[in-house]
Amino acid sequence: MRNLGRTAGFAFRGVTANKLRSALTTLGILIGVAAVIILIAVGTGSSAAVQDQISSLGSNTLTVRASQGGTGGRAGGFGGGGFAFPGGGGGSSTSTDSGTQTRVAELTVDDAAALIDKIEAPHVAAVAPTVSAQSVTATYEGATHSVSTFTGTTPSYLAINNDTMATGSAFTDADYTEHRRVVLLGSSVAEDLVGGNGRSAVGKTIQLNGIDFTVLGLLTDKGSTGPTDGDDRVIAPLTSVQDTLTGYGSIDSISVKASSADGVEAATSEVEGILDARHKVTSSDRDYSVSSATSFLEAATSSNQTFTVLLASVAAISLLVGGIGVMNIMLVTVTERTREIGIRKAIGARRSDIVGQFVIEAVLLSLFGGVMGVIVGLVGSRFEIVGVQPVVAPYSVFLAFGVSVAVGLFFGLYPASRAAALRPIDALRYE
Numbered sequence: 001m002r003n004l005g006r007t008a009g010f011a012f013r014g015v016t017a018n019k020l021r022s023a024l025t026t027l028g029i030l031i032g033v034a035a036v037i038i039l040i041a042v043g044t045g046s047s048a049a050v051q052d053q054i055s056s057l058g059s060n061t062l063t064v065r066a067s068q069g070g071t072g073g074r075a076g077g078f079g080g081g082g083f084a085f086p087g088g089g090g091g092s093s094t095s096t097d098s099g100t101q102t103r104v105a106e107l108t109v110d111d112a113a114a115l116i117d118k119i120e121a122p123h124v125a126a127v128a129p130t131v132s133a134q135s136v137t138a139t140y141e142g143a144t145h146s147v148s149t150f151t152g153t154t155p156s157y158l159a160i161n162n163d164t165m166a167t168g169s170a171f172t173d174a175d176y177t178e179h180r181r182v183v184l185l186g187s188s189v190a191e192d193l194v195g196g197n198g199r200s201a202v203g204k205t206i207q208l209n210g211i212d213f214t215v216l217g218l219l220t221d222k223g224s225t226g227p228t229d230g231d232d233r234v235i236a237p238l239t240s241v242q243d244t245l246t247g248y249g250s251i252d253s254i255s256v257k258a259s260s261a262d263g264v265e266a267a268t269s270e271v272e273g274i275l276d277a278r279h280k281v282t283s284s285d286r287d288y289s290v291s292s293a294t295s296f297l298e299a300a301t302s303s304n305q306t307f308t309v310l311l312a313s314v315a316a317i318s319l320l321v322g323g324i325g326v327m328n329i330m331l332v333t334v335t336e337r338t339r340e341i342g343i344r345k346a347i348g349a350r351r352s353d354i355v356g357q358f359v360i361e362a363v364l365l366s367l368f369g370g371v372m373g374v375i376v377g378l379v380g381s382r383f384e385i386v387g388v389q390p391v392v393a394p395y396s397v398f399l400a401f402g403v404s405v406a407v408g409l410f411f412g413l414y415p416a417s418r419a420a421a422l423r424p425i426d427a428l429r430y431e
Contacts, residue, residue: 018090024330026369029404032319033373036378036400039315041127041381041390043308044114047225048391060125060264061160063255064271065108067289090116106250107288109238114254116275123263129256130159131238133245134371138234140206149233150208152241153255159407163235168202171237179239181213186231187221208234211244214401240357264292319400323407330362330415353418362412365407370404 112129115121133150151157158170171182183206190198193206201215213236221228242248258267268290270282281287342355374397381390 001306009373020366021329023366024287025325025365026372028322028325029319029366029369029407030322030373030376032315032322033370033400033404034377035315035318035394036403037310037374037377037396038380040308040384040396041377041392042385042388043311045388045391047308049388055233060258060261060267060291062258062264062268062271062290064111064254064256064275064288064290065106065252066250067287091396099333102276103130105256107252108250111251111275111278112251112254114278115254117274118169120274121267123259123267124256125259126156126160126257127155127239128160129251130157130255131241131246131251132228133241136208136234136245138193138206138208139210140193140201140204143193143195145189147189147232147234148229148330149186150241150245151233151235152238152246154238156254156257159237164220166220167199167423168215168219171216175216176237176239180237181211181240181244182216183208183213183234183236184217184219185215186219186233188229188232189234190215190218197237204311214271215239226237254408268292295366318402319403321409322404323366323411325363326362326408328417333361334358334415334418355413358416361410362415363408366408368413370401373404374401 072296108131109129112127115124115127117124132260135154136147136150138145138147154176155171155173158164165184166183170184171180175182183203185193185198187198188192190201194204195199198218202217204215205212206215207213219231219235220235224230238251256267258264271290275288276282277288314412325364343393375395377400381392383390390411
């Protein structure tokens with residue numbers, strides 16, 4: 001134990017003998033450890049943001065979209081439900097059975113209306129058809145804003161997607177039925193048009209591609225996911241959007257809310273059963289797809305895990321480079337201190353003493369770099385990076401620190417063994 005303490009003392013004096021060189025050596029380890037912590041935090045933060053955004057839709061939401069291909073004819077009307085959206089006649093479904101012929105895959109307002117059927121779809125709580133208008137520019141008194149997401153839908157859409165109003169009010173069934181040109185703005189759109197916090201936009205008449213719409217309210221902020229601004233959006237009644245921006249025809253998707261999270265599977269089966277009958281298709285040739293927030297979440301989680309592993313791998317390379325730097329400096333140190341090694345061996349130092357001294361020096365360099373790297377990594381993770389708020393994963397701190405010490409041990413062994421292998425007589429002759 002006394003020899004170990006003496007050896008550690010020699011190692012510490014060796015490290016502090018050339019402070020600048022030691023500091024530069026530990027810098028490589030510091031950068032590697034900090035990079036591992038920060039990059040894993042960015043990946044974890046990105047994953048958490050995507051999960052929060054998808055989860056905000058609710059675990060009991062479904063999305064129906066038309067898919068390419070598909071054969072069969074569209075059945076006329078929709079039976080059994082006795083329900084129609086206000087103004088639902090805007091769909092493009094035909095009133096006769098067209099038999100079995102190849103057709104363009106599409107969804108209509110009537111398809112959405114058919115899903116509200118308490119007999120055929122008891123697990124479906126709400127439905128909202130949606131259309132998206134592209135390349136929409138909002139203007140107000142000289143200010144302009146290119147809208148990223150413009151959605152035409154029904155009043156139930158807000159409840160299905162857990163949207164609430166920050167100020168003002170949502171549009172109603174009467175607004176939908178009477179084709180009123182009213183809109184709900186995301187905060188990013190409102191702030192660009194009227195300045196400030198955007199709340200003064202309520203009640204104003206803005207122009208969307210030159211067409212007047214009245215602002216009823218501002219949507220509660222959704223926040224951003226990476227470079228995507230969740231508040232750069234506009235929602236309006238589907239009827240008025242079809243009147244002015246998209247024209248009447250097929251819709252882009254149907255949002256469906258199941259009665260509960262446990263009823264998602266049953267609701268999916270009910271939706272597929274109704275649409276199969278209407279579209280004259282089977283499970284093997286469906287011209288639409290049904291996805292849930294859960295499936296989106298699983299796909300996003302898998303993608304972000306891959307992204308995080310990739311970032312961690314890149315950071316690990318920098319840690320490896322730092323370890324090579326430690327080995328390089330230790331080899332230089334052995335060469336510079338050859339006579340010292342010879343003297344120590346001549347007066348009785350054992351091979352284990354020499355190996356221990358240089359291994360401890362390498363570990364001390366890595367240990368110091370690791371501690372500083374952890375501090376820098378934790379501080380750096382407090383700042384937003386490329387639009388993502390990093391979330392530090394505790395395992396990354398222990399992993400990065402542990403690896404840094406292991407790197408020092410591994411890359412210090414060869415220089416230490418080389419020093420211990422020197423014959424005392426050769427070492428004493430070295431100039």
